[in-house]
Amino acid sequence: MSDELLVVRCQLGERDALAELVRTWHKPVWTYVRRMLDAERADDVTQEVWVAVLRGLPRLKESGRFAPWLFTIARRAVADRLRAEYAQPPPETQPQPAGPQGDAFEAALDRAELVGALSALPVRERDVLALFYLEDFSLEDCALICGVPVGTVKSRLNRARRLLSEHLTRKGYGHELA
Structure with missing residues (x-):
């Protein structure tokens, strides 16, 4: 089923369509976020992305542009996380054991x-x-x-x-x- 049809079904309130969108796009979104952050932060930020998608999906006007819209949300979530972390003092580094x-x-x-x-x-x-x-x-x-x-x-x-x-x-x- 196309993303466009899934988005329209989501906008009509079908929970199964939302579950299918998440199944389809969760890994690509997490992979993108992971490339920008470490794995632990990627999990948190990806969850924030899906919350934002859930809130914003009813207002998405061009259902055929779901992927760029989704990755715009992911990009902003990453930027927000980095901005918040850059405002914090850097943590002390521990020496690494010999491998x-x-x-x-x-x-x-x-x-x-x-x-x-x-x-x-x-x-x-x-x-x-x-x-x-x-x-x-x-x-x-x-x-x-x-x-x-x-x-x-x-x-x-x-x-x-x-x-x-x-x-x-x-x-x-x-x-x-x-």
């Missing part, structure tokens, strides 16, 4: 390096990068979700790629990025 050695350790380091590089990107660039490359939204939908012109999305994607490349090059991964 396993070998190929698994190297793979974990490579993944940690990539995750670190992504999280080091400015939020706007990370946001657009996640929406475009990881959630497969078009440039136009990214622009709609972020509330900016398509040209701004393109420039943020370009900057995100450049910053990611520079970070990984500094860490010794440059020869693989060329």
Whole structure:
């Protein structure tokens, strides 16, 4: 069943349609939020997103634009959480215990390096990068979700790629990025 039909059914008060929308879109929303935050915060923020969807669904005028509307809500929820956390003093870091050695350790380091590089990107660039490359939204939908012109999305994607490349090059991964 199409999202558009599910949205209309939700707006008519059908609980089964809402359950189907949540089943269909919960994982993509959580994955997007997780790419912006850690897993624990992603669970909380995703729950906030669905509460906002439940409240706002009756007012959604273009039922065919559900996905961009949903990800706009998710983006705003992430931004709100980050804004609230940036206002708090940073927590003290604990020293990490020595980990396993070998190929698994190297793979974990490579993944940690990539995750670190992504999280080091400015939020706007990370946001657009996640929406475009990881959630497969078009440039136009990214622009709609972020509330900016398509040209701004393109420039943020370009900057995100450049910053990611520079970070990984500094860490010794440059020869693989060329």
